[in-house]
Amino acid sequence: MTKYIANIQPLNADKIGTKAHGTATFEENDDKLHIHVEMFDTPANIEHWEHFHGFKDGKKAHVPTMAQDTNHDGFIDLPETEPVSGTTMVPLDDAPEKMNIPHDGYPVADSNGHYEYDVNVPLTELQAKFKDAFGSSDLQLDKRVVYVHGVPKDLKLPDSVGGCVMSYDAHTTLPIAAGEIEKA
Numbered sequence: 001m002t003k004y005i006a007n008i009q010p011l012n013a014d015k016i017g018t019k020a021h022g023t024a025t026f027e028e029n030d031d032k033l034h035i036h037v038e039m040f041d042t043p044a045n046i047e048h049w050e051h052f053h054g055f056k057d058g059k060k061a062h063v064p065t066m067a068q069d070t071n072h073d074g075f076i077d078l079p080e081t082e083p084v085s086g087t088t089m090v091p092l093d094d095a096p097e098k099m100n101i102p103h104d105g106y107p108v109a110d111s112n113g114h115y116e117y118d119v120n121v122p123l124t125e126l127q128a129k130f131k132d133a134f135g136s137s138d139l140q141l142d143k144r145v146v147y148v149h150g151v152p153k154d155l156k157l158p159d160s161v162g163g164c165v166m167s168y169d170a171h172t173t174l175p176i177a178a179g180e181i182e183k184a
């Protein structure tokens with residue numbers, strides 16, 4: 001068994017008023033990838049998109065800092081994360097192996113901003129889908145960053161905050177926490 005862990009730290013906390021944090025673990029066991037995420041102090045009672053992001057060429061992805069706020073609006077939005085974290089790769093949703101990013105199948109935080117996510121992914125199916133998208137079946141988890149997204153619809157965001165994905169706007173995609181995945 002190979003185990004990986006990500007210590008997930010807050011992003012944009014001063015803007016959203018809460019410091020989202022938690023842990024993600026990934027355990028590869030034969031044909032199963034067991035993914036567990038537990039988050040605390042996320043914006044309450046809303047769905048939180050979560051994925052691992054990374055670079056197709058295998059370059060190590062890193063968590064962003066305020067240096068990534070290149071338009072200086074005080075927010076690190078999804079497009080601004082790409083130079084250091086790469087692109088959205090695999091959703092941590094109800095069926096990661098389908099690699100269906102923009103939909104409503106992600107965990108929902110309770111009234112305390114807590115949630116726990118636990119799934120067993122058929123690894124061969126995920127690797128095949130990953131290869132279609134990124135040219136290699138190797139997930140290279142220790143080169144990736146876990147992202148958690150999502151702020152309430154009524155949070156005022158300046159027009160400069162980008163990150164619309166199909167019918168989902170920047171409230172859905174605004175990063176609230178991230179952590180680099182490492183071999184445990």
Ligand SMILES: [Cu+2]
Nearest residue numbers: 050051088147
């Ligand atoms: Cu993401």
